[in-house]
Amino acid sequence: MTLLQCINRILRLNAIIRGDTDEVQTLSDTQHNASLNLAIVATQNELIRLTSDRLIPSERQTSGTITLVASQRTYTLASDFTRFYGDEHFYVSSGNQYMTQWVGGLPALQAQIYTYATDTGDPNWWYWEPTSTKKVGLFQVPNASGAVWTYEYEGSVFVDEAADTLPFHNDEESYMFTEMAARRFKYLWEDIKNELDIQAVLEKDLTYKSSKAALLNLIKGQNPTRRYGSRYN
Numbered sequence: 001m002t003l004l005q006c007i008n009r010i011l012r013l014n015a016i017i018r019g020d021t022d023e024v025q026t027l028s029d030t031q032h033n034a035s036l037n038l039a040i041v042a043t044q045n046e047l048i049r050l051t052s053d054r055l056i057p058s059e060r061q062t063s064g065t066i067t068l069v070a071s072q073r074t075y076t077l078a079s080d081f082t083r084f085y086g087d088e089h090f091y092v093s094s095g096n097q098y099m100t101q102w103v104g105g106l107p108a109l110q111a112q113i114y115t116y117a118t119d120t121g122d123p124n125w126w127y128w129e130p131t132s133t134k135k136v137g138l139f140q141v142p143n144a145s146g147a148v149w150t151y152e153y154e155g156s157v158f159v160d161e162a163a164d165t166l167p168f169h170n171d172e173e174s175y176m177f178t179e180m181a182a183r184r185f186k187y188l189w190e191d192i193k194n195e196l197d198i199q200a201v202l203e204k205d206l207t208y209k210s211s212k213a214a215l216l217n218l219i220k221g222q223n224p225t226r227r228y229g230s231r232y233n
Contacts, residue, residue, distance in 0.1 A: 001174035004162040007039040013182040027162050042185035056157055056167050060085050063150045068142040073117055077134040080155040090149040102127045176215035183208040
């Protein structure tokens with residue numbers, strides 16, 4: 001399902017589009033412009049929350065790489081990097097080396113090794129470099145160029161173009177997600193009696209909760225339990 005298809009389904013579920021009313025054809029259509037843009041926000045916000053909870057399998061990417069440059073301390077990660085997948089490490093096949101994060105990160109490293117930014121050698125640790133992009137620093141600072149370190153990461157599954165595909169495996173998962181986004185749209189669109197926390201309202205909404213439960217069961221890919229309560233041997 002594309003973002004555009006998702007938006008049209010949200011508008012139908014909320015009766016913005018009904019009967020033989022024309023569906024939205026582009027994200028710049030003027031016929032339902034206000035509701036269209038609110039549906040985009042509802043979809044993106046719902047997707048971000050699922051991503052934050054690490055519930056979408058397709059976030060995982062194969063791998064990224066950084067290539068060491070002599071005397072270069074910091075390295076930018078992949079442009080779609082969200083977070084590391086699994087154990088946070090870098091690996092280089094030559095020498096079968098494994099590089100882990102410095103415990104406590106940059107503040108601890110600064111406190112423990114005053115010359116962290118100038119000491120050169122074979123890097124053994126990495127740390128987050130606080131800047132405007134996802135970037136890591138290495139300790140020690142590499143003294144040679146050419147080594148290629150790989151890392152596994154979860155990439156962005158954000159959608160913002162009409163043809164972008166929702167990050168789900170099949171229509172069933174996409175439809176359940178769309179139903180969740182439609183409920184978020186409903187409370188964004190309507191007066192919710194001065195409730196400022198829409199998420200709190202949604203957590204009380206039975207349609208939203210059952211749709212989320214159905215989505216997670218579909219994503220899990222195994223049969224749900226057929227018994228209630230604990231089992232004792």
